[in-house]
Amino acid sequence: MITRIGGLIVGLVAFMVPAELPAQQQRARSILFLDQSDLRGPFYYEIFVSLRERVTADVQSHITLYRESLDLSRFAGETYEASLRQHLKEKYRARPIGVIVAIGSATLELVQRWRTELWPGVPVVFGLVDQADVERMKLSPDVTGGTVRLRLADSIQAARAVVPDLDSIAFVGDDWDRQVVFSGWKNEIGTAAAGLKVTELIGLTMTELRQRLATLPDRSAILYSAVYFDGEGGFYPPAVALGFIAEKANRPIVVASETFLKPGGIGGFVLLPREIGADAASRAVRIINGEAASAIPVAIVNAVRPIFNWQQMQRWNVTEADLPPGSEIRFREPGIWERYRWQGMSVIAAFLAQVALISILLHERKRRGDAELEARQRLSELAHVHRQAIAGELSSSIAHQLNQPLSSILTNAETAELILDSPSPDLREIKEILADIRDDDLRASQVIAHMRGLLKRTPFELKQIDLNQVMRSAFDVMSAQGTIRDVALYLKTCPEPLWVKGDRVQLQQVILNLIANGMDAMTAMSSGRTIVGRTEIDDARVLISISDSGSGIAADKLDKIFDPFFTTKQQGMGIGLSIARTIVEAHKGRMWAANRSEGGAAFFVSLPLSTP
C-alpha cells in the first residue's frame, strides 16, 4: 500500500514465464475489484468508476463487476487480514472470477498471499503500486499492472511555482509509516527539499494542526500528503481532512492527488485516479478476452500531472505563467464575461451601434459646421471682393474728399510761411492756422479710415453694434459721391441706438450697396435725385430703409433683383444685391424691395434687435 516514486521497469519481462495453460482456458467474464480504502474517500471511488466505465464499454459481452474495499488504512493486523480472507473466501466461493484487480501495494500484497487458496490460477491486475514495491514483491508471471511515480521533488517544484521566493515547507500528513501512498516521501526529503527549511507537522491532532497552520511564515508552502486520523480517535477521508486544514491555513497547500484540489489544495503534481482505473480496466479486459497476463508487461501509467486550482491561484496571486510548463488549471471561475456572454454581446453590440451612430452624427455635425464655416468664409471673401468693387466706384469721391482737406492744408501752410517771413509775425493767426490744419488733417484721416474699413478683409465676426452709427458712417462715405453725382442724401435715424449682433463691415457694405444702387437708378434723371435713409425699431426688430426717387423697379422684377447675376444695369455684375441679401440672412435678417407709391424704389432690411 505504499506508493513509491522512482525506479525503472527494466528486465521485468525476463522473469515472466508464459502461462500457456490458463490462457487456453475459457476465462470467467467477471472482475473482482479490491482496493485498500474505507469506501468514503473519492480517490478509490474514482479509480473504480473509471474502471467500470471502461469495462462496461467493452462490447464483446457483459462483464460482472465485484468490488471490495479492504479498509486497510483504518484496520490492520493478522486477525483482521485473516477475517478478511475468510470473508472473501466464503463470499466468492461459488463465484467464478476472471481477473482480480488489486489497487494499492497493500492490496496487492494480500492478494498475492491469498491467491493460491482463494483464486488459484486467476490472473491479477494491479494499479497504484510503486515500481519499487513491484520489484520487492517478486510478482508471479500472471500478475501484471501499471505502476505510478509520485516524487516529492515534483511537489516541491510545484511549491516553488506558487511561492516564488519559497524558503520553507511544512509537511502535513499522518505518520509516514501509516501513509498508504506517500510514505516514500520521507526518504526523499533530504535531497528534494535541500536548501529549504522543513517543518514536519506530522501526527498532530486536528486542533493543533489547525492552529499551527494559521501562523506559518510568509515565504512558506504547505505540502499535504494525507491525513486520515485526527489524533483524537476520529477518522477522515484525507480529502475531507484537507477541507478542515485549508479553512485555517495561512499559506497555499500543495497537494498530490487530483481529489485534493477541490477541498482547498492549490494543486501540484497530482495523481489521477481515473488514469489508474482506466489502465487496470484495459489490462483486465484484455485478459478476459483471452490474452495471457504474462503477455501484458508491467508499465508506468501516466497518472501524475501538474494540475492547479484556479480559485486558489487567485487567492495566492499565482498567475498561469508561474506554473510548471504543461500545467492544467481547474475550477476556473467563469468570468462575468463568460457567464453573461450573450447578454454582454448584445449590450456591447448595442453600445457599439450607439457609438457608431454618435460618431456618424458628430461627423455630420462637424461636416455641417465645416460647411457653414466655409460658406461664411466664402461669403466673407465674396463680400470683400464686392466691397473692393464698391470702393473702386467710390474712388473719385474719395479722392475728392481727400483733396478738400489737402488743399486747405496746403494753402494754410503757405499762409503760415508767409506770416512767419514777415518782420512781426502774428502768432495768434499762426495758431488759428495750425488749428485749421489739424482739423483738416483729422478730416483726411477719417476719410482714409472709412476707406480702410471698407477695404478691410475681416473674418466674419458678430459684435454688438449700433446700426444708427453704421448708417451714419455709410452716408458719410457716400456724401461726396452724392455731390459728384448730384444726389441729395438724407438720413433720418431713430433717436435710440439700434443694437444688433452683427459684422459691422458687412452690414455697412449692405447699406453702401443700397445707396449706390439708388444713385445708379437715378442717373437718367435731369434733377431731383434724392436718397433717403431711415432707421426705426419695429417690434423687437430693427428696420432700415433706403429709398430713392427714381423710376422704381418693374413689378415682375421685384423678386428677381436679388438673384445672382441678375442685373438691370448696363455695367452691373448683378452680384451686389445677392451678396447683400446673403449677408443679411447670415445675420438672421430679411431683405426685400418695394416700389413707393410716391415713386421710386425702397429697399428694406430687417434685423433682430439685440439688447447690449
Place this chain on the structure above:
Amino acid sequence: MPGTVHIVDDDASFRTALERRLRKAGYEVATYACAQQLLDRLPDEKEAGCILLDVRIPGLSGPELQKRLAELGSTLPIIFLTGYADVPTTVKAIKAGAEDFLTKPVTSEQLLRALEQALAHHETSRSLKAKLDALRTQLARLTPRETQVFELVVRGKINKQIAQQLGATERTIKAHRHRVMEKMDVQSFAELVSIAERLGILSRTSGEDSQA
C-alpha cells in the same frame, strides 16, 4: 493789383484758408457757400474783381453759375477751382469764357498768378468798357441831324454829297460837322472814324440807318 476776389466753395475750411491767404496778398475777399448766395448779392462790377468758383458745389453747379452770370452781363472773370478736372468740363468752361481752370490742391503762387492775370484782364476790359460808355454818352448827346451827318462823314462822304443827300446846304452840313467834332471831343477826322469803328457804327448798313 488790388481787387476783390469772390470765392464760391462749399468747403468752409477751404474758404477760410483761401480768404486768409488772399488777404495776405492784399486782396479784398468775399466768400459764398453756394452759387445762390452770389446771385443774391451780385458783386459790384465797377471794382476790379474776380470769381474763384468750385466746379462741384451743391445746388447750382459752377458751370451753371457761369452761364447765369454771362446772361446777367457780368464781366467778372471766372477762375474755376476743382478737385477733379475732367476734360469735357474743362473745355466747356473755357469755351464759355472762363479765365482759368485750376486743380486742387493749388499752390498760392499758381493761384496768385492766375488771379493777377484775371484782374488785369478785368481791368483792361473794364477801362475799355468805360471808354466806350463815355463815347456812347457823347454820341447820345448828338442831335438826330448831327448823328446822320456823323454816320455819313465817317463813311467818307464829302460835304457836298451829304448836303445833297440830306437836302441841306453845304454850309449847314459844314456847321453840323463842326459841332459833331466838338461834341465827340476829337481834333481830327481820323479820330472820329476810329470812334465810329469802336462803337460799331461802321458795321451797320448805312442805308437803313440813314433812313431810320
